[in-house]
Amino acid sequence: MKPLLGTALSAALLLASSQLALSADQIRILAPTWLGFAPVHIASDLGCFAAKGLDVSIKFEDDLTNVMAAMARGDIEMQMRSVGEYQGRPRDASTPGIIIGTIDESVGGDGVITDDKIKSVADLKGKVVAAEPNIPSRLLLQMELKQAGLSLKDLQIKDIATADTGAVFVDESIAAIATYEPFMSQALKASTRPGARMLISSKDHRGIIIDAIIARNDDFKANPDKYTRFLGCIYDAVDFIKAEPDKFADMASKHFGLTPAEVTDIVNSSLSYTTLAESLAYMGKPGGKGTLHGIFDTVMDLNLENGAADNKLVAADQIDNSAISKIPAK
């Protein structure tokens, strides 16, 4: 009995120590079900994480509240999400999470759709507009309204789930819908409304809707090198995606239940993966600021104005460029 107990204890200790060893380089990620985060899958498939001693796993989770709960509990080391959504309630300065890189930007993936009754954003005044709270296209709408001397308060906003875009667009009492791909294209394709079209597109607002890589502060502080290795793999994967689009489509399709043609179609019409050089420009040099800091402030003001956020966050405290700046140049 005693040798058996001893063996069991040794095995348990061995397992525990191997788990501890693993946990140091473990990165568990939650990200929305979106192809913008496909570089993680590609880096994994290419064997980059394993080669750099990282144990990376990614799961899909669309609900921001659930992701925040998981990060607060220490169940994940990383999340990925647009900067605007990241700032959303109930985040305040003490909520876990710090932006350490960018992964993609929206170039047509977000927008507002309408029909021929609406010629310009100004025509939306007093009209019913449907949108999910705290989504990027709501910010785009807000920006364009501002330029037209209006605000969201001048519209009658109806909260919807973006997945219902197509069904909601059938209702002609809804003048416009702030939405995103692929629901946006599908709603336009299925619509019989005369002049159904995009009124606003993220293609015309490049550099505003950016998906960020967000680490858990305590783990980032304790293991900065782990995150430098991770980011290195992500930008290697982005280079691969740009160099081998067909191979990428084939590889990504398996992770998202899509065909390679669907992957290519969605990526080409919606988003652009950020390379290391682009990401460095967004993040800035160590101790300095990049373009993302300004974008962060712009989006923050919009979020505070529309009620998606209720705490003003300081860009310099929420963005850390130390890990990305240590990626060795090629």
Add this chain to the structure above:
Amino acid sequence: MFSSLFVFRGRASPMVEFAVSVAAAVIVVALWELAARAGIIAPQFLPSPSRVVIALWTMLTEQNLLWHVAVSTARVWIAFLLAAVMAIPIGIMMSSYRIVGAALEPMIDFIRYLPVPALVPLSIIWFGVGEETKIFLLWLGTFFQLVLLVADDMRRVPQEFVEVARTVGANSRQVMIDVALRWMGPTLLDNLRITLGWCWTYLIIAEIVAADSGIGYVIWTARRFVKTPEVMAGVVVIGLIGLVTDQLLRLLHRRLFRYL
């Protein structure tokens, strides 16, 4: 042969009933196919059954659907058995001892009205993003309904039966096993069958929490990319699993309670 079908509480042969069931299903599917092909509803909203079947085949052959089905089935059964193992004794105790009923029933009544989706962030805080949360959410949707049904089953055991058993010298254990459980057995199995169906309806909520496997995850991912035929195929799979499980439990019911 079919005339008895139209007689109030008339009886028909099992073969006739089976034929009517199949014919009704075929008519509904045919009408659906016709409506889809006629373009009455856009295919993004309602794809034709034939497109759903093609999607189902692709998911089976290329997307490991059977593996996802196995994962979901395991989750549902673990949560359901956990709920049953807890609900049956607690429900029986609630009806058998006034103090237990008085203590638990108001709380259970309150909790069973709580919307499960609203409790997802809390369940992540309590159990993390692993299997525990998924099982917990499925259990949550099942246990509180089942425990009250069991309590009702127990409450319906006629008092005369208990008194007669006591008169002939039965102790509490014998009253419970030989009288109460035998009386409530058929309705208990029926209620288990019904709540197992409810457990499946919570699958999507459970499997979109930090998801990477299960039919709920497959449906949710397909929904995200507006792949409606795949969404419908996933829903059909859940329906088929429910149908088969239900029939198996009905068969078990007939075998166990031949005296009915």
